[in-house]
Amino acid sequence: MYSEKVMDHFSNPRNVGEIPDADGIGEVGNPTCGDIMKIFIKVKDGVIDDIKFKTFGCGAAIATSSMVTELVKGKTIDEALKISNKTVAEALDGLPSKKMHCSNLAADALHKAIEDYRNRSKK
Amino acid sequence: MYSEKVMDHFSNPRNVGEIPDADGIGEVGNPTCGDIMKIFIKVKDGVIDDIKFKTFGCGAAIATSSMVTELVKGKTIDEALKISNKTVAEALDGLPSKKMHCSNLAADALHKAIEDYRNRSKK
């Protein structure tokens, strides 16, 4: 049901963890639906210097979380904002249609983390 | 589905034919239902001296016709009248339940033949 890439990111997820002094934190989903993704970013000179995630959810949720962290690490904030859930799914060679809507939220979590970072910066 | 006795009487029916100068003829059934039995009797001194049948119908119809002729040949009229469709079915080791009502009419044909004989005798 899952592509090889999904299974790779599921079994060996990249960048799992938390960043205690994160510059931004984004969280999407809720436990009732069975998916929560939390993304922590560290930003340096407009570039995502470090990124980590914690995810409660199915294989797709974990794999998309892992993939999004790989995709944006070292990218600028602006580049990161261009990454959509669709980009993530494509980078994983697609997701089962049922999972596209429910568990493919990692980019949303990233965008929330960036928003959080920007809100904090404003202050 | 049929007992061995039924199959025996079906494959080697006894007393098939007509009696041109019969003393009594009985017919039951109708072609719409798929069964017609015609029984011819020759009576001598109150005894069924000869009996023959012609039957259009299923295996049960043919076997019961054959059996009834065997059962009554040489019997007195009174004895013959005691023979019912049930007697015939039992003599054949039973019939499938579906066939009990529809194709088990040979005794009726016999009784009709006896009635015919008696009616003719009265005249």
Next chain:
Amino acid sequence: MRRVYFDHSSTTPLDPAAAGEMAPYFTEFFGNPSSFHYFGRGVRKAVEEAREKVAGAIGADPREIVFTSGGTESVNMAIEGIAQANQKKGNHIITCAVEHHCSLNTCKSLAKKGFEVTFLPVDSYGMVSVDDIAAAITDRTVLINIMHANNEVGTIQPVAEIGRLARERGVYFHSDACTSFGRVPVNVDDLGVNLLSLSAHKIYGPKGAGALYLRKGTRWQPLFHGGAQERMRRSGTENVPAIIGFGKTAELAAAGLEHEITYLTGLRDKIIREVIGRFDNIRLTGHPEKRTPNLASFCFEFIEGESMLLHLDMQGVAASSGSACTSGSLEPSHVLTSMGIPPEVAHGSLLLTLGKNNTEEDVDYFLAVLPPIIERLRDMSPLCHYDHCEVEEDCITCTARK
């Protein structure tokens, strides 16, 4: 004793190639295709491949194929599902008198529930008239239900014309192709059907599998409630081995069709020619040309079908008299009486349906054993002295009238 199986309309032997493909799915790949794990995944894949094969054989998209337990379920699902789901549009169904009981009785049950059903008559060949259908359509009509080929007399209905009519008039069209598939070309677009029913065990597939073709966009609702199997269209754990076998035989049926038609037509025509030539007071039932290539059907006057079958069976020949499903019934076949055949003649029906394993020797054997049987039974029949009947045209009627 020689055994000759001439009852392929009732069921067919499983093709050994299909049996071979099914074998590992019983004990080795036994998983539930809905299961997520290793045991389920491989099985799911095999089921989807079978779906592609069935779809391919009738020119459909795999997503339009719903696997069922057999022809009866498919037909029930088709008719009931359209009727129930389209009540806002209307409640009128058009069908015809010679449908299989699974169609007829589903329609009758709907009629009892308040649906309006038009049961169109057929001509003496068992053929429905497209004009009759056109005339019967109202703005409340939701479904035309006409079988492809009849299982008792082989008559092939003008399905493509009906399909065109249905499309023009915006009415759904279901055709029961259980006995046509594998015997004549069946392509859902050529036939113009919205729904089509198939049964695996009529095409050398296993018992326990069938399919409903459900054209994309058809407003329809399922018959079973339960799990989400078959994309929510048929709940219940899939009968995996049977589906695999069905896929294989559907593929074989499509690939071998041309050869099958030529081969069986030859055997069938020999039977028809010889039987008709040999006996008086006999008629071929069904259409003389527009009939399935494997089916020879007759009515012998003055004698009754079951007794013919018993004698044939004692000689090793398995044949049928009317539909196998109803052989327990005592009613003369509704198909034959709808064609205007009097009940007393209909009782004398004999149905021979050939299959790919039958040989010319089978046919010759049958042709050798049949005549003494017919003669014996006719000799025993009170309906007529048949040596008289040869001259008396209305013999039956007079006998029946007596």
Next chain:
Amino acid sequence: MRRVYFDHSSTTPLDPAAAGEMAPYFTEFFGNPSSFHYFGRGVRKAVEEAREKVAGAIGADPREIVFTSGGTESVNMAIEGIAQANQKKGNHIITCAVEHHCSLNTCKSLAKKGFEVTFLPVDSYGMVSVDDIAAAITDRTVLINIMHANNEVGTIQPVAEIGRLARERGVYFHSDACTSFGRVPVNVDDLGVNLLSLSAHKIYGPKGAGALYLRKGTRWQPLFHGGAQERMRRSGTENVPAIIGFGKTAELAAAGLEHEITYLTGLRDKIIREVIGRFDNIRLTGHPEKRTPNLASFCFEFIEGESMLLHLDMQGVAASSGSACTSGSLEPSHVLTSMGIPPEVAHGSLLLTLGKNNTEEDVDYFLAVLPPIIERLRDMSPLCHYDHCEVEEDCITCTARK
């Protein structure tokens, strides 16, 4: 890789003895049991013998057994057939929240059609209350529909008491015994059912066969319309090989029941003991004693079922999270939420259902591979740092509230 199959609630491997008995009915004895001739007669006899075996296994009369295509069909036939046939008496049905989808959805569909359905709640063990049922009965009640054993948590309902109540109150009682048969004693008189559903592929039988037990004198109507098969109660050509296999496995299930219960209870209890002992923030789901002997079911907090299953599968262990039929769904299991388990915990359900081929080594292997999986997924979970949760009682709630 070692393969451990712990998903017997979903489906079971076909018993080799059953496979052996089925084999000749595919290609050799392929006839239609409704056929009159040699090819049909032998097959008819074998089908009737299978019927006797199934009947014998549940203490029924063979004439009370109707063969179907599986559990879903049996359950649909039971509920729909009683509801439709008893409309003069009433239109009220009583069922409960933890039924299999084939029951629940049939009841929901009836509710949509205007029938009244009472969906009773269950306690935290998934058990329905007999008092609740008694209180729900009205003079319009025609059917009580309560499953025997639950397929997701194993809880065994008080079916015999319900049967007594139903008889006293003159209401029909149907029980879905698909996952209890072969696992606990099933006797139709002891259980007091009027109808009972069985599925062959849950008891090492083939997919494609099931049965509905229909007590003599029950006012009921069929779901399929068509031929006269199964004494007019289920139309459609019988799936002969599957029925033969079902007969054999029903016989084996009854004969081997005592041994099976002892053996599987041992394995199951080891799993429960070790898993509960090994982890915090975990609960056993279902009744601690009144449960099927082969079923161990848990909810692991902070993690999600599918990811557990994927990891287990990568280690060769086939398990389930909720019913296999609904594993495609994203909803947390209705069974677990009905028992009062919060959705976020229900998502962490793990279901292990053992079978007769499982060994102690299978259990040990599973117990060895599970802990690292749980730890890894919990490490990755944002829901809670589980080393904190050990002390914080209401950890989940607070996390969820966040």
